[in-house]
């Protein structure tokens with residue numbers, strides 16, 4: 001038995017790796033894109049029928065909103081609408097079903113800082 005040792009050539013590959021660092025004198029152009037998004041708050045209240053009702057305070061037949069509609073329109077909550085209706089800041093009346101209706105005219109004329 002002859003053990004034949006495999007010829008192992010220590011392969012030493014020495015490659016002088018020269019890394020050429022190329023400095024690019026011209027900076028990459030960074031394009032800045034400015035996007036301006038303007039969001040306009042649009043409140044659309046759609047209903048099947050117009051809530052024309054008599055407003056005793058206005059002394060005229062005016063459009064009325066439900067409390068949630070009035071809250072949406074004035075960007076507040078229903079509780080605030082109820083409070084202003086109770087205090088008389090907003091004209092209100094009750095439907096025959098007992099629902100509170102807010103006079104649109106009084107709502108539009110109410111100062112915004114009230115809400």
Ligand SMILES: [Zn+2]
Pocket residue numbers: 055056057058059062091103104105106
């Ligand atoms: Zn009114």
